[in-house]
Amino acid sequence: MPGHELLYGRNAVAEALQGRRQPRRLFIAEGVKEDERLRAIIRHAAEIELDIDRPPRMMLDDVTRGANHQGVALEASEYEYLDFDEAIHAPGTVLVLDHLQDPQNFGTLLRAAEAAGVAGVIIPQDRAVAVTPAVVNASAGAVEHLAVALVPNLARGLDTLKRAGWWIIGLDSGPGSVGLYSTEIPTPVALVVVTEGSGIGQNVRGRCDLLVSLPLHGKVASLNAATAGAIALFELLRRESLAGSDLGEPHPAVD
Secondary structure (H helix, E strand, O other): OOOEEEOOOOOHHHHHOOOOOOEEEEEEEEOOOOOOHHHHHHHHHHHHOOOOEEHHHHHHHHHOOOOOOOEEEEEOOOOOOHHHHHHHOOOOOOOEEOOOOOOOHHHHHHHHHHHHHOOOEEOOOOOOOOOHHHHHHHHHHHHHHHEOOOOOOOHHHHHHHHEEEEEEEEEOOOOOOOEHHHHHOOOOOOEEOOOOOOOOOOOHHHHOOOOEEEEOOOOOOOOOHHHHHHHHHHHHHHHHHOOOOOOOOOOOOOO
């Protein structure tokens, strides 16, 4: 249905019912085994007087195109992106995703970002995966509680972040990068994460104040974006915790 999406999976549905979306109808497959998570979903649906349908499981298989829906789906309004200014309203680390295209990677990183308490997430409008039901499921519903903004031009968005006081730190193992754990990093940080193997594009790289990399001591030459991004986010969170509420020196203005 235009203007609406079908979310699936128990965690995704439970979090969506507590997020910004407007729920329309809850679907619970016939004969599905109820656990505490599902019972909580049913109680919440009853509290908000949400219609509940009990279709055959095969019907949910069809409408979710064979996804692992766990017997639960929710018809709800489309994901609500925030304006750029809203997404960076709160102080703290901002996550900037440079054209991630894999829904699983994207969702996993968003889950880590929400757990790390990022202030907001910035993604480009084009050539990148959006917040789809697959991404919501991969994030275990965490994206429903994140401030995510779409920007038409990622480089210009970084310029705006600089003017607002953020330092642009690119997670990249290419030339010019320094070790994350052995480097002083000013705060607040806008952390740029890119798809594995592609490297940060020149236009975005030119906006970075610092490029950092993770030390790899095993035989694997790289980590995927979700794993590398999560490690970096929690290292930044550790440093923020040690520094208390101090957000560091303001970033110099961009001409």
